[in-house]
Amino acid sequence: xxxxxxxxxxxxxxxxxxxxxxxxxxxxxxxxxxxxxxxxxxxxxxxxxxxxxxxxxxxxxxxxxxxxxxxxxxxxxxxxxxxxxxxxxxxxxxxxxxxxxxxxxxxxxxxxxxxxxxxxxxxxxxxxxxxxxxxxxxxxxxxxxxxxxxxxxxxxxxxxxxxxxxxxxxxxxxxxxxxxxxx
Amino acid sequence: xxxxxxxxxxxxxxxxxxxxxxxxxxxxxxxxxxxxxxxxxxxxxxxxxxxxxxxxxxxxxxxxxxxxxxxxxxxxxxxxxxxxxxxxxxxxxxxxxxxxxxxxxxxxxxxxxxxxxxxxxxxxxxxxxxxxxxxxxxxxxxxxxxxxxxxxxxxxxxxxxxxxxxxxxxxxxxxxxxxxxxxxxxxxxxxxxxxxxxxxxxxxxxxxxxxxxxxxxxxxxxxxxxxxxxxxxxxxxxxxxxxxxxxxxxxxxxxxxxxxxxxxxxxxxxxxxxxxxxxxxxxxxxxxxxxxxxxxxxxxxxxxxxxxxxxxxxxxxxxxxxxxxxxxxxxxxxxxxxxxxxxxxxxxxxxxxxxxxxxxxxxxxxxxxxxxxxxxxxxxxxxxxxxxxxxxxxxxxxxxxxxxxxxxxxxxxxxxxxxxxxxxxxxxxxxxxxxxxxxxxxxxxxxxxxxxxxxxxxxxxxxxxxxxxxxxxxxxxxxxxxxxxxxxxxxxxxxxxxxxxxxxxxxxxxxxxxxxxxxxxxxxxxxxxxxxxxxxxxxxxxxxxxxxxxxxxxxxxxxxxxxxxxxxxxxxxxxxxxxxxxxxxxxxxx
Numbered sequence: 001x002x003x004x005x006x007x008x009x010x011x012x013x014x015x016x017x018x019x020x021x022x023x024x025x026x027x028x029x030x031x032x033x034x035x036x037x038x039x040x041x042x043x044x045x046x047x048x049x050x051x052x053x054x055x056x057x058x059x060x061x062x063x064x065x066x067x068x069x070x071x072x073x074x075x076x077x078x079x080x081x082x083x084x085x086x087x088x089x090x091x092x093x094x095x096x097x098x099x100x101x102x103x104x105x106x107x108x109x110x111x112x113x114x115x116x117x118x119x120x121x122x123x124x125x126x127x128x129x130x131x132x133x134x135x136x137x138x139x140x141x142x143x144x145x146x147x148x149x150x151x152x153x154x155x156x157x158x159x160x161x162x163x164x165x166x167x168x169x170x171x172x173x174x175x176x177x178x179x180x181x182x183x
Numbered sequence: 184x185x186x187x188x189x190x191x192x193x194x195x196x197x198x199x200x201x202x203x204x205x206x207x208x209x210x211x212x213x214x215x216x217x218x219x220x221x222x223x224x225x226x227x228x229x230x231x232x233x234x235x236x237x238x239x240x241x242x243x244x245x246x247x248x249x250x251x252x253x254x255x256x257x258x259x260x261x262x263x264x265x266x267x268x269x270x271x272x273x274x275x276x277x278x279x280x281x282x283x284x285x286x287x288x289x290x291x292x293x294x295x296x297x298x299x300x301x302x303x304x305x306x307x308x309x310x311x312x313x314x315x316x317x318x319x320x321x322x323x324x325x326x327x328x329x330x331x332x333x334x335x336x337x338x339x340x341x342x343x344x345x346x347x348x349x350x351x352x353x354x355x356x357x358x359x360x361x362x363x364x365x366x367x368x369x370x371x372x373x374x375x376x377x378x379x380x381x382x383x384x385x386x387x388x389x390x391x392x393x394x395x396x397x398x399x400x401x402x403x404x405x406x407x408x409x410x411x412x413x414x415x416x417x418x419x420x421x422x423x424x425x426x427x428x429x430x431x432x433x434x435x436x437x438x439x440x441x442x443x444x445x446x447x448x449x450x451x452x453x454x455x456x457x458x459x460x461x462x463x464x465x466x467x468x469x470x471x472x473x474x475x476x477x478x479x480x481x482x483x484x485x486x487x488x489x490x491x492x493x494x495x496x497x498x499x500x501x502x503x504x505x506x507x508x509x510x511x512x513x514x515x516x517x518x519x520x521x522x523x524x525x526x527x528x529x530x531x532x533x534x535x536x537x538x539x540x541x542x543x544x545x546x547x548x549x550x551x552x553x554x555x556x557x558x559x560x561x562x563x564x565x566x567x568x569x570x571x572x573x574x575x576x577x578x579x580x581x582x583x584x585x586x587x588x589x590x591x592x593x594x595x596x597x598x599x600x601x602x603x604x605x606x607x608x609x610x611x612x613x614x615x616x617x618x619x620x621x622x623x624x625x626x627x628x629x630x631x632x633x634x635x636x637x638x639x640x641x642x643x644x645x646x647x648x649x650x651x652x653x654x655x656x657x658x659x660x661x662x663x664x665x666x667x668x669x670x671x672x673x674x675x676x677x678x679x680x681x682x683x684x685x686x687x688x689x690x691x692x693x694x695x696x697x698x699x700x701x702x703x704x705x706x707x708x709x710x711x712x713x714x715x716x717x718x719x720x721x722x723x724x725x726x727x728x729x730x731x732x733x734x735x736x737x738x739x740x741x742x743x744x745x746x747x748x749x750x751x752x753x754x755x756x757x758x759x760x761x762x763x764x765x766x767x768x769x770x771x772x773x
C-alpha cells in the first residue's frame with residue numbers, strides 16, 4: 001500500500017521532532033506526599049521522555065527537595081516541559097541547566113564484574129584509568145564504584161562487558177550550575 | 184480568632200467563610216460526620232444530586248454562570264470515582280471547583296477497605312491540585328488553600344480527600360486571611376513593556392483580528408467590558424472560541440461569529456488572511472486551528488494568557504504576554520487612548536470589505552423545510568422567543584451543541600455553559616441545575632440531543648426535588664448526530680452503532696419524573712410549543728423531533744486549513760463525494 005499523498009495533519013505536524021536535544025532540568029519542590037508522582041505523572045501523561053531522574057531532600061528543615069531530570073525532545077518541547085512543571089502547585093522553581101551550558105553533571109555507578117586470571121588484571125587496569133574504586137572483591141569478582149558524566153560511565157560499562165560484566169546500578173544524573181550563584 | 188471544633192465542622196465553617204451558599208453532594212459512609220455538621224446549620228444549602236457526576240457538572244454550571252467557586256461533597260470510593268469526568272471537564276475548561284471527598288479512616292488507608300480508593304492518585308491527573316489530609320492540624324490550611332488555588336491564576340478543580348477519623352478529630356480553626364502560598368504565585372499583572380509592544384503592533388496592523396476565548400470570561404465581567412471598549416476603539420474585527428462566546432456581543436458591529444471547525448466562513452477566513460492576530464485567553468486548540476502548518480500563515484501573533492504553558496504550546500507566536508486578560512485589556516485600552524499610537528493607524532476599509540465578502544457567503548444558512556423541523560430552525564426560534572428574557576443556556580455535546588453555538592446568539596458573558604475541552608455528553612442537564620440555583624429567577628435552557636440527555640437524565644429528579652424550572656430542549660434526530668455525520672463523511676455511510684435505538688418516550692419519561700413533557704413534530708407548531716414550555720413554571724422535557732439527516736455546516740474537514748471549509752449548499756449538491764474531500768490522513772483525526 002502506498003502512502004497517500006496529502007498535506008500533513010495537525011497531529012503528524014506536531015509529532016515531527018526535527019532537532020531532538022538532551023536537556024537536564026533541575027526542579028526544586030516542596031517535599032510533600034505525592035510530589036514525585038505529580039512530576040513523573042506529568043511526563044507520562046503528556047508523553048514526554050525521562051532519560052534519568054534523581055530526587056532527594058536537600059534542605060531538611062524546609063522540606064525542600066531537588067529533582068534532576070534528564071529528558072530529550074525538541075527545544076519547543078523542552079520549553080513546554082519546563083512550563084508544565086512550573087504549573088504544578090508544589091513546584092518552586094524549574095531551571096534548564098543545559099541552556100548556557102555552564103553546569104556540572106555527575107552520576108555514580110556500581111559495576112559488578114566477574115572473571116579470573118588476566119581478566120582480573122585487565123579490569124583493574126581499566127578501573128584505574130577511569131578512577132573507579134574497588135568497593136567489594138572476591139576471588140572471582142569485583143564491584144567498582146565510579147563517578148562521572150553519564151557518557152564516561154557508559155564507556156566504562158562497555159569496556160567491562162567483554163571482561164565479564166554482571167550488572168550495573170546507576171544513580172541517575174545529579175546536576176548543579178557552576179559559579180557562586182544558586183539556580 | 185481561632186476556635187476549637189471537629190474536622191467536619193471545619194469543613195462547613197470553611198465553606199461559609201469562602202462564600203459557598205450552595206453545595207452539591209451525595210452522602211455516604213465516609214462523609215457522615217460532614218453531613219451531620221451540615222444538618223446543624225442553615226447557611227450552606229445542600230443540593231442532593233442523583234449521581235456524583237451530576238454534582239460535579241452542577242458545581243461547574245454554578246461556577247461558570249456566577250463567577251464563584253463551585254463546591255461539591257461526595258463519599259469515598261465510588262463517590263469519588265464518579266466525579267472524575269466532571270473534574271476532568273472542569274480542568275479542561277478552567278472552571279473553579281472545590282470537591283471534598285470522604286476517605287476511609289487513616290489507619291485503613293492502603294488496606295483495600297470497603298469503599299476505599301486512591302482518590303488523590305486517581306484525581307491527580309484531572310485536578311489542578313489535590314490534597315489528602317493526613318491530620319486535623321493540616322485541615323484548616325488545606326481548606327483555605329484549596330479555594331485559593333481553585334479560584335486564582337488559571338482556575339481549575341481542586342480535590343480535598345478527608346479521612347473519616349480526621350472529620351471526627353478536634354482541632355483549631357481560623358478563618359482565611361490573605362492566603363500566601365509557599366510555591367504557588369500566579370502572575371496576574373503582565374509586563375508593561377510587552378503590552379506597549381503589542382499596542383504598537385496593533386496600531387500598525389492592516390488586517391488585524393481579535394481571537395478571544397474563555398480566559399476573558401474567567402477574568403470576570405470587567406474584562407468583557409474592557410474587551411468591548413478595545414474593539415470599539417480599534418475597530419478591529421473579533422471572533423471567539425466556543426468557550427468565549429458572549430464576551431463580545433453577537434449583535435456587535437465587529438463580530439464575525441465563532442471560529443474553528445464549525446465556525447463561520449468569515450471568522451475562519453479572516454483568521455487565515457489576517458496580518459495580526461491578537462489571541463486573548465484562548466489556547467489554540469486543535470478544533471480552532473485545523474491544520475497547524477497552514478494556520479494563519481501570514482500573520483504576526485500576539486498571545487495573552489494567564490498560563491505560561493499555553494503560550495507557544497501549539498502555535499508559535501511572535502509576542503507572548505503572561506497575565507490576566509482583564510489586566511492586559513485595561514492597560515491596552517489605556518495605552519490606546521492616551522498615546523497617539525493609533526494616530527497613524529492604517530485604514531481598515533479594505534480589510535472590512537474583504538470580510539464583508541466572506542460574510543455575504545452566509546455560511547450559517549440552511550435549507551429550511553415546511554414539513555420537518557430543521558434543528559437550526561428550532562434553535563433560531565428558541566432564541567427568537569426568549570429574546571429580552573434573562574436567559575442562560577447550557578448544552579450537551581454533539582451537533583446540537585454546535586447549532587446552539589451558531590444560532591443562539593449571546594450578548595453577555597457567563598450566559599453560555601458548554602463542555603468545550605472535554606466534550607462531555609451528559610454535561611448540560613446537571614450544569615443547568617447549577618445555573619438555576621445560582622440564578623433562581625432566570626430562564627435556564629439545556630439545549631440537548633436525545634443521546635446526550637440520557638447520560639445524566641437522573642438529574643431531572645434533582646430538578647423536581649428543588650423545584651428548579653430548567654427547560655431541556657432536545658433536538659431529537661434519533662442519531663448520535665455528530666458521530667453519524669462523521670460516519671457519513673469518512674466511513675462510507677456505515678452508521679455503526681450511532682442510531683439511537685429503543686429511545687424512551689420523552690413525554691412519558693418527563694411525566695414519570697414529575698416534570699412536564701412536550702413533543703413537537705411540525706415547523707408550524709414549533710412556536711406555540713416553545714411558548715408552552717416557557718410559560719410552564721417547572722422543569723420541562725421538550726422532545727423536538729427534527730430532520731434526521733441534517734449535517735452541521737460549515738465545517739473545516741480534518742486535516743484542512745481555515746480557508747478550506749465545507750459549506751452547506753456544497754454538501755447538498757448531489758454528486759459531491761465528501762469522503763474524497765477529506766483525505767486519508769484526515770480520516771485518522773478525530
